[in-house]
Amino acid sequence: MNDVIRLLKSHRSIRKFTDQGIDESVIREIIESAQWASSSSFVQAYSIIGIKDQANKRLLAQLCGEQSYIETCPVFLVFCADLNRLEMACTVHGMKMVGEYTESFIMSTVDAALAAQNAMIAAESLGLGGVYIGGIRNNPEEVSKLLKLPEFVYPVFGICLGYPAQDPGSKPRLPLAVIYKEEFYNNENDLKKIEDYDQKISAYYVERTQGKRSDSWTQQMAEKMQAETRPHMKEYLRNRGFEMK
Known part of the structure; x- marks a missing residue:
């Protein structure tokens, strides 16, 4: 097992952090690493917003469902699917963006997720830890206003980053045979x-x-x-320009 695979297999969610801040150079290293994630057709349809202001972190913690680790982490990163700059590109060349189709939504969401995973791996390689926050979608309208998100941009999730003050261990994953299928899908023995x-x-x-x-x-x-989760997202996304035709 090489060092990269060892790092990947040692991932665990960190929710408690030390008081140590994160140097700006380290943050930039993490974000630059995120930028080298694969991107569909090179569109790079995502943006990352770093939150360090304590008042903003406190408000986001409340909007995400009283998740206090957002408030206590040194840096909270919000990963957004972003078609806004593609609209800019179209405007530069006198064209109108056709971005309301489902494929555009999938493309931008996947781009944001790939960038986030790169960021997490980079952070862990530098001795930091973190946890993904899907609760950023609990109150997306309020989050969008706070972060001043324009049309064609929505928050996919956040990541709390900091130096770990805990070692919770890694949860066992599903058996490989359940996840990995060869040649065709088969769940006969799953x-x-x-x-x-x-x-x-x-x-x-x-x-x-x-x-x-x-x-x-x-x-x-x-x-x-047993229950529908965040049913408001469909209408919210449509209002942001993600009509998913």
């Missing part, structure tokens, strides 16, 4: 493998919480899928 995985996850939680938690992966997922 259920048995997932049931075995349930036992592993349950044991992980028992050990991590000293017996206070023992739920399985399927139990978590079944409960999660």
Whole structure:
């Protein structure tokens, strides 16, 4: 196992940080690394907004569902899908952007996600840790106003970054055979493998919480899928210009 693979396999979510700040040069190194992620057709349809102001972090923590680690991390990065500058490119050449199609939404969202993963890996290689924050979509209108997002831009998620003050360990992942299929999709034996995985996850939680938690992966997922999550996003995205025709 080489150093890169070892780093990738050691990922864990960090929610507690030391008081140590992050040098501006380190932040720029992380963002520049994010820029080298693959991008569909070289459109680079994303923007990253760094939040260090304590008042803004406090407000974002509230908007994201009282997630206090946004407030306590030194830097909070918001990754946005961004078609706005593509509209600029069209305007420069006297053209009108046709950007309201579903493919444009997928393209920009994937671009933002790829850049974010590069950023996280770069940060971890420099001794930092972080956690993704999907709660940025809890109150997207308010977040958009706070961050002054123009049309054709929406916040996909955030990342809290800082120097770790905890070592929570890595959660066991699904079996490789469940995730990786050869030649065609086949889930014939997946259920048995997932049931075995349930036992592993349950044991992980028992050990991590000293017996206070023992739920399985399927139990978590079944409960999660009982309610619609963030139903406001469809209308919000349409209002931002992502009509997804």
